Structures are given as C-alpha cells and as structure tokens.
Amino acid sequence: MSEMNEIKRPYHHGDLKRTIIETALQMLRESEGWQFTLREIARRAEVSHAAPYKHFPDKSALLAELALIGFDQLRADLENSIAPFPDSPIKQLSSASRAYIQFGETNPSHYKLMFSSDAGVKPNQVHLNERAMSTLGVLLDILRRGQIVGAFKKKPVEAQAAACWAQVHGLTLLSIDGLLLKEKVGENAAEAALRTLLEGLQQ
Amino acid sequence: MSEMNEIKRPYHHGDLKRTIIETALQMLRESEGWQFTLREIARRAEVSHAAPYKHFPDKSALLAELALIGFDQLRADLENSIAPFPDSPIKQLSSASRAYIQFGETNPSHYKLMFSSDAGVKPNQVHLNERAMSTLGVLLDILRRGQIVGAFKKKPVEAQAAACWAQVHGLTLLSIDGLLLKEKVGENAAEAALRTLLEGLQQ
DNA sequence: AAAACATAGTTGACAGTGTAAACATATGGC
DNA sequence: GCCATATGTTTACACTGTCAACTATGTTTT
Incomplete structure (x- = not known):
C-alpha cells in the first residue's frame, strides 16, 4: 500500500559527489562562512551521514x-570581462578589477574560503596556490601588453601585478566585510582607489 | 600526607578572564586559525570546562x-612607526605600511581573525568595525598632512585612504597566505607594490 | 557579627559534530 | 554467472559548545 507512494530511490545515489559539491556551494551562498556540516549536506542529499566520506x-x-572551483569561476569571470576591449589594456585592467571585486561581493563566503589556508583547509595547499596563481596570469598578460603598447610604465610586470592584485584583493575583502562605508571612505571608494593605482601605473 | 605536596589553589582563580585571553592569544600564535577550543583553554588555565562561560x-x-585587542595593538604599532618622521608624510606612509604588513606577518591568525566577521564572530560587529575604523584614522592624518605640505595630490583623502588601506590589507593577506612568491611576483613584491601606489599618490 | 546576596567556580548532562570501522548492496569486467 | 570494487549504511567514539543545578568564596546590609 504505502510503498506505492514511495519513490524507490536506488541504493546508490548515482551522482553523490556532484550533489555534495552543489549542496555545499548552496550552503556557502546561504550563510556566512563555511561552518556548514557534512552531516547537514548528507541530510539534504538524503543520504547517510557517512556517505560523503566515500568521496x-x-x-x-x-x-x-x-x-x-572558486578560482576557476573567478578566472572565467575575469577573462570574460576583458574580452570586449582587446586593444585597450587600460580598459581591460579596470574592467577586470571591477569584475574581480564583483565576484567577491557576489560570493563573499566562497571568496573568503578561497584564501583561507587556515580555518580547516590545509591539504594540497601547493596545488591550490598554483590554481590561485593562474588567476594572476590574466593580470600579467594585461600588464605585459600594456607595457608593449606604451600604456604602462616599463617596470617589472611582476611587481605591478602584485600591486594590482593586492589592491583588488584588499578592496574586495574590505567591501565584503562592510568596511568601505561612505561616511568613512567616501562615495565609490573602490573606483577612486583603482584610479589612484592606475595613475601610479600609467606613464 | 599528600595534601602537603599539593599547592592549594584557591577556589577562585582570581584573574581568570585575563588568563583566558592570554591563553587564547597564545593559541592564536601557536596554530593557524582559531579552531582552538574553549575546553582546551580551560584545561590550560587549570579550571573546569565551563568556567570560561562566567566571563x-x-x-x-x-x-x-x-x-x-588586535586592532589596539595594530594602531599602537602604526603610531610608533610614524613617530620618528614627524615632518615627512611620505616617510610616514611607507613606514606605517611596513609596520602594518609586519604586524600581519607576525600575527597571521590574529590578523585574519580581526577581519573575520564570519567564522563565528558576529556580535557587536558595529562596535568592532568602529575600532577597526580608528586604525584608518592614523592613515587619514598622514594623508591630510601630506596634502597640506604638498607631498600628495590634492584629492579626497578618504579615497586615498581607501586605496592605501586596501593596498596594505591586500599585501598583508597575500603575504600571510604565502602568495607573494618570488618566482611569481618578483623579489620584494610588497615594497615594489607600495612604491607603485605611492607614485599614484604623489604629485 | 550574622545574614543575605552576588560572583566565580564545579559537575553533570545534552545534542550535535567529524570521523573510523564493520557491514551491505549494487555494478562492471572476466 | 561470479567476484572485486565502488558506493552506501549502521554503529560507535571522542570531542565540542553550551546549559542547568549546585557550591564555595567575597561583599554588603542589617
């Protein structure tokens, strides 16, 4: 009788790993931080609490x-943002900066997680850093071509990249933490800050 | 018999609150993040596991x-760092930047905790942000006097402060997370990045 | 000084967590 | 068809944050 109403889920979920990841991403969006529990993920996936440990x-x-995953998404966002301006490194730089900050503001917990070698993430830190570093690659390309075209000062690109990255990383985090308040830091602080940096880069 | 060897600790610890804080600071130094447990703190303070809840x-x-406490220490460090250069806003700015980054590198977990509204810290966030903001005050003073003396461009100081803060905040965190690798970003990336920003500020 | 109260401890309990081990079921290659 | 393997489940453990009930000490009031 009753078993007619019950959808008989098969013993094996079929795609648990993906489900776990998607659920986790969802929970990352829902609340601050990554205190979500594996058991809650298992519950939502309607699977026993130890099942995630198989993946x-x-x-x-x-x-x-x-x-x-976050780093991959971020890099994709950056690449999309610069595509419309193939001939203007300056426009590319400011467009990418905006895209970067927006990514952080849209996915605050996820962004913070990406840079949290502590708070629980320790393994394959090397590997993780490599992927993080590839984000830097987008930036380096922009700067290199900017120097060739004569838009930017001819100084070591790596140093310029560090300056840019630190700037957007800092702005993103300050914004996420709600520290870029109008009263303290003026209207549109991020834009102004980026302009300041740009003036240091341009020749 | 045996009670002669035992030091009879009084029932009341006497200074538990301070001890808890100091132990916590110690544990913040010892390991990454703030996953230390209240119970471990209680153990080290030789007090029952629920005692901390009285404080x-x-x-x-x-x-x-x-x-x-971290914000107070940071502001003190900054103020000490600029004291030797009362007449040179530029020297003050670079000295303060160095002090800021050094604070973060010396106390990585503590620094990250200061900016972690998530990960467990939610209460009196307003109050906390106010104290964080007062760090910004040091920066604003430097920039204001720099503009008066003619060292910096005459633009809204708040925007300049945002740029500077974002820059050092970003550099500090990248450095803490080990992302300022020589191979990727050149020798002394932080110094170079600060110089770049300074060039954007100076007139 | 005695009594009453407040403060700062202790003990014991609870629900919930991450994780491991032992067991169960389905699936794919022989 | 059969078995190894991958993927689930159950049970169990040590530990956590937090609460409630209790107790010792210090302080204030009478």
Missing part, C-alpha cells in the same frame, strides 16, 4: 575542492 | 574581544 577524505578536502 | 557568553564573544 572526500575529510571536510577540509571538500573545502579545498570548493576553493578550486 | 564570556560564548566563544564568539571571546573571539570578538581578541579582535578588538
């Missing part, structure tokens, strides 16, 4: 995977 | 207090 050795492994 | 309503309250 991730421990919670920090899942967090690391989420971080990697 | 802090919950763990996040303790974390908030630690964050406040």
Whole structure:
C-alpha cells in the first residue's frame, strides 16, 4: 500500500559527489562562512551521514575542492570581462578589477574560503596556490601588453601585478566585510582607489 | 600526607578572564586559525570546562574581544612607526605600511581573525568595525598632512585612504597566505607594490 | 557579627559534530 | 554467472559548545 507512494530511490545515489559539491556551494551562498556540516549536506542529499566520506577524505578536502572551483569561476569571470576591449589594456585592467571585486561581493563566503589556508583547509595547499596563481596570469598578460603598447610604465610586470592584485584583493575583502562605508571612505571608494593605482601605473 | 605536596589553589582563580585571553592569544600564535577550543583553554588555565562561560557568553564573544585587542595593538604599532618622521608624510606612509604588513606577518591568525566577521564572530560587529575604523584614522592624518605640505595630490583623502588601506590589507593577506612568491611576483613584491601606489599618490 | 546576596567556580548532562570501522548492496569486467 | 570494487549504511567514539543545578568564596546590609 504505502510503498506505492514511495519513490524507490536506488541504493546508490548515482551522482553523490556532484550533489555534495552543489549542496555545499548552496550552503556557502546561504550563510556566512563555511561552518556548514557534512552531516547537514548528507541530510539534504538524503543520504547517510557517512556517505560523503566515500568521496572526500575529510571536510577540509571538500573545502579545498570548493576553493578550486572558486578560482576557476573567478578566472572565467575575469577573462570574460576583458574580452570586449582587446586593444585597450587600460580598459581591460579596470574592467577586470571591477569584475574581480564583483565576484567577491557576489560570493563573499566562497571568496573568503578561497584564501583561507587556515580555518580547516590545509591539504594540497601547493596545488591550490598554483590554481590561485593562474588567476594572476590574466593580470600579467594585461600588464605585459600594456607595457608593449606604451600604456604602462616599463617596470617589472611582476611587481605591478602584485600591486594590482593586492589592491583588488584588499578592496574586495574590505567591501565584503562592510568596511568601505561612505561616511568613512567616501562615495565609490573602490573606483577612486583603482584610479589612484592606475595613475601610479600609467606613464 | 599528600595534601602537603599539593599547592592549594584557591577556589577562585582570581584573574581568570585575563588568563583566558592570554591563553587564547597564545593559541592564536601557536596554530593557524582559531579552531582552538574553549575546553582546551580551560584545561590550560587549570579550571573546569565551563568556567570560561562566567566571563564570556560564548566563544564568539571571546573571539570578538581578541579582535578588538588586535586592532589596539595594530594602531599602537602604526603610531610608533610614524613617530620618528614627524615632518615627512611620505616617510610616514611607507613606514606605517611596513609596520602594518609586519604586524600581519607576525600575527597571521590574529590578523585574519580581526577581519573575520564570519567564522563565528558576529556580535557587536558595529562596535568592532568602529575600532577597526580608528586604525584608518592614523592613515587619514598622514594623508591630510601630506596634502597640506604638498607631498600628495590634492584629492579626497578618504579615497586615498581607501586605496592605501586596501593596498596594505591586500599585501598583508597575500603575504600571510604565502602568495607573494618570488618566482611569481618578483623579489620584494610588497615594497615594489607600495612604491607603485605611492607614485599614484604623489604629485 | 550574622545574614543575605552576588560572583566565580564545579559537575553533570545534552545534542550535535567529524570521523573510523564493520557491514551491505549494487555494478562492471572476466 | 561470479567476484572485486565502488558506493552506501549502521554503529560507535571522542570531542565540542553550551546549559542547568549546585557550591564555595567575597561583599554588603542589617
């Protein structure tokens, strides 16, 4: 009688790993930080609380995977943002900066997680950093071509990249933490800050 | 017999609150993040596991207090760093920047905690932000006097402050997370990045 | 000084967590 | 068809934050 109403889920979920990741991403969006529990994820996936351990050795492994996904998304966002301006490194730089900050503001927990080697994420930090570094690649390209075209000062691009990255990283985090208040820092602080940096880069 | 060897600690610890804070600061130094447990703190203080609750309503309250202490220390460091250069805003700015980054590198977990509104710290966020903001005051003073003396461009100081803060905040965190690698970003990336920003500020 | 109260400790309990081990079921290659 | 393997489940453990009930000490009031 009753078993007619019940949808008989098969013993095997079929795509648990993806489901776990998507659920985790969802929970990252829902609340601040990454205090979500593996057991809650399992509950939402309607699976026993230990099932996730067949796909991730421990919670920090899942967090690391989420971080990697974040870096991939961020790089994609950056590349999309610069595509419309193939001939203007300056426009590319400011467009990418805006896209970067927006990514952080749209996915605050995720962004913070990406840079949290502590708070639970320790494994394959090297690998993770490599992927993070590839984000830097987008920036380096812009600066290199900017120097060739004569838009930027001819100084070591790596140093310029560090300056740019630090600037957007800092702005993003300050914004996420609600520290760029109008009263304290003026209207549109991020834009103004980026302009200031740009003036230091341009020749 | 045996009680002769035992030092009879009084029932009341006498200074538990301070001890808790100091132990927590110690544990913040010892390991990454703030996953230390209240119970471990109680153990080290040789006190029962619930005793800390007589001084802090919950763990996040303790974390908030630690964050406040961090901001006080940071501001003190900054003020000390600029004292030797009363007549050179430019020297002040670069000295303060160095001091700021050094604070973060010396106390990585503590620094990250200060900016972690998530991860457990939610209460009196307003109050916390106010204290954070007062750090910004040091920066604003430097920039204001720099403009008067003619060292910096005459633009809204708030925007300049945002640029500077974002820059050092970003550099500090990138450095803490080990992302300012020589191979990727050149020798002494932080110094170079600061110079770049300074060139955008100077007239 | 005695009594009453407030403060700062202790003990014991609870629900919830991450994680491990032992067991169960489905699936794909022989 | 059969078995190894991958993927689930159950059970169990040590530990956590937090609460409630209790107790010792210090302080204030009478």
